[in-house]
Amino acid sequence: SQTIHQWPATLVQPVGSPLSLECTVEGTSNPNLYWYRQAAGRGLQLLFYSVGIGQISSEVPQNLSASRPQDRQFILSSKKLLLSDSGFYLCAWSVAGGGEQFFGPGTRLTVL
Amino acid sequence: GQQLNQSPQSMFIQEGEDVSMNCTSSSIFNTWLWYKQDPGEGPVLLIALYKAGELTSNGRLTAQFGITRKDSFLNISASIPSDVGIYFCAGRARGGTSYGKLTFGQGTILTVHP
Numbered sequence: 001s002q003t004i005h006q007w008p009a010t011l012v013q014p015v016g017s018p019l020s021l022e023c024t025v026e027g028t029s030n031p032n033l034y035w036y037r038q039a040a041g042r043g044l045q046l047l048f049y050s051v052g053i054g055q056i057s058s059e060v061p062q063n064l065s066a067s068r069p070q071d072r073q074f075i076l077s078s079k080k081l082l083l084s085d086s087g088f089y090l091c092a093w094s095v096a097g098g099g100e101q102f103f104g105p106g107t108r109l110t111v112l
Numbered sequence: 113g114q115q116l117n118q119s120p121q122s123m124f125i126q127e128g129e130d131v132s133m134n135c136t137s138s139s140i141f142n143t144w145l146w147y148k149q150d151p152g153e154g155p156v157l158l159i160a161l162y163k164a165g166e167l168t169s170n171g172r173l174t175a176q177f178g179i180t181r182k183d184s185f186l187n188i189s190a191s192i193p194s195d196v197g198i199y200f201c202a203g204r205a206r207g208g209t210s211y212g213k214l215t216f217g218q219g220t221i222l223t224v225h226p
Contacts, residue, residue: 032212042198042218042219042221043216043218043219044155044200044216046213046214049213090154090155092154094212097212098212099142099143099145099160099162099204099212099214100143100145100157100160101145101157101202101212101214102157103147103154103155103156104154105153105154106152106153106154108152
């Protein structure tokens, strides 16, 4: 069966510090991968998606970037965090072209 | 772009009551999904619908794919305290791009009083 992991689970960072959140998927090959941000427990905003290694598409302009160095690894990064980057970050996967997305447990990021 | 209107935004019900929530879209969808999110966790897929008119059940949950392809509803029968959470609908547009982008509703916050 497939599983998706995210770490860390929680993170408190000062403004201006760098960020690296990691997502890995097990039990599947060549998945589509997604990063979402959820503010205040409502509404999922798609940030990035990837259909393959090194292939990243950005949905909204922002202070964040994403990378996919391996087939089942997806990383969300920032060089300098802003207060507005606080939120709940969710990684998800689907089969290539599939509609059903399966979410990881999320990372709670607080920028102070 | 596509928009999903999910209603109600919140519900406060007594244990044992039935619950109904729905989503409407400005565009035609070929897939409807319903998720539940517990506090501090990622959303969990409850039901997936792929055909107009399809009615699918998962335990006490029943969801339907509207005939017009622009709406879907989720019913929960005989609610229990563990039904508490945020319920999201999500749709994939007909003729969508290969990466399977989903459009999400804003969620329905369900509170169940024992």
